[in-house]
Amino acid sequence: MIPRELQEIIKKRASQFPFVAVTGPRQSGKSTLLRNIFKDYDYVSLEDLDERDLAERDPRAFIRMHPDKVILDEAQRVPGLFSYLQTHTDEVGRTGMYILSGSQNFLLMEKLGQSLAGRVALLDLLPFSHSELKAAGMLPPSLDEEIFTGGYPRIFDKEIPPTDFYPSYLRTYVERDLRTLKNVGNLNLFVKFLKLCAGRIGQLLNESSLANECGVSTPTINSWLSVLEASFILYRLRPDFRNFNKRVVKTPKLYFYDTGLACSLLEIDSASQLKSHFARGSLFENLVINEFMKSSLNQGKEPRLSFWRDNVGHEVDLIQDLGGKPYAYEIKSAETFNWEFLDNLNFWGKISGYPHEQKAVLYAGAKEMSLTEANVIPWNKLTF
Known part of the structure; x- marks a missing residue:
């Protein structure tokens, strides 16, 4: 298995919360990663009709069969189970009891917010970075x-x-x-x-x-x-x-x-x-x-990303907020640097007053440069 950067964050959250929920697109590696991290946990997929039927019809019996250290895959399939799980974990009072995963975030997040607020750590796993x-x-x-x-x-x-x-x-x-x-x-x-x-x-x-x-x-x-x-x-x-x-x-x-x-x-x-x-x-x-998004999510952080554009067409492709400071990036697919790549960054820097250290061109070339107006960085050499 290719190591995932989110792995240590998942372990840490499992030591802090009774529930950890890992969401992401189908086939992004959620089940493989969780089963690799929590090798001593029972694995239950609620895609399995028998398991799903039991969880829906008799949730208390389901919990008696799976009282602790359980990975519940495709947990959004039985949203009514969460209230019973909440009562059970509150009574037991341990962390890392249930690891939830799901690919239908529109169903899973709604029920988690209703039933497990304050008890669940929410993390997203995207495809490989x-x-x-x-x-x-x-x-x-x-x-x-x-x-x-x-x-x-x-x-x-x-x-x-x-x-x-x-x-x-x-x-x-x-x-x-x-x-x-x-x-x-x-x-x-x-x-x-x-x-x-x-x-x-x-x-x-x-x-x-x-x-x-x-x-x-x-x-x-x-x-x-x-x-x-x-x-x-x-x-x-x-x-x-x-x-x-x-x-x-x-x-x-x-x-x-x-x-x-x-x-x-x-x-x-x-x-x-x-x-x-x-x-x-x-x-x-x-x-x-x-x-940028994967880097933030793999650290368990919410991405703070945006773009800037005025009504006459001046535009900065990406703004990243770090420590209360905006960092501006112009993104170009060219392999050769062109001084025109700096135009929008210079305009943004002039009206914002932010220094050149907070501006960079990310391009498909190989040469890194530190210019007076901005840094020029090959995209694949960017460090987060």
Whole structure:
């Protein structure tokens, strides 16, 4: 098993809370990681019909059979069980009693908030990060290969070509997860919506445009976006509202949690196809922002990420808040540095007053430079 950076945080939280809940997309490695960490725990999957039936019909009997040191996989399948588990753990009073995992965050988080507030540590596990693959010696051979391959563990564990993995993954997700949701009716239309979202990576979200192209209402688009966010398929990067006496954009941008999945939706069939693809720059930007997100989540922290854009088009691709300070990043897929990469950072620095140490260009080149205006850093040499 490739070591996961979240592992030590999970262990620590299990020593502090009676419940630890690890959520993330399907097949991001949650079950494998938890079973590796908690080898002496019973493993119960609530996908198993017999276990699920017992948990639903007689939760007290289920708890008597599994009173302590239990991994409950796909815990969102029986949300009514949480209230009984809460009473049981309150009576016993130990930490690390139940480790919960689930891939349907929209169901799991609602019930956890209602039943286990204050008793559960919440953590997210995303597909492999660049640093995890590098440490394991399993990095794809090129940047385009890394974008195209994505980070889902099964691709690396079973050596499955991305062109085989992602179509099957999408079918499983759509047919298995979404058909149970009342707010997703026409699944074929929903897949079209997914592909349209992939074509808008890094762009300002325009719900009306998506609604028109799909032939549905704007509220339906917002509902579908919420489902995709809760399922760890895509996320909305919020705008930074610091205006520095400038009118700023208040519309979020769309990004996918995995670039390999986005490539599949864009019908990209090989890494070589990326070289001339219209979305390459956006996919590179997505890859880099994902690394910031994974770094925070793998430390058990909430990502504090945004972008900044004013109403006349000046834009900073990524703002990261660290220790109360904003750090601004311009992200470029070019392998050669161009002084124009500094234009938006210089504008932002001038109106904000923040020093050059809080500005950087992240690019696909190999040369690191410390300039008067900003630092220039190869994206794969970035340290968090």
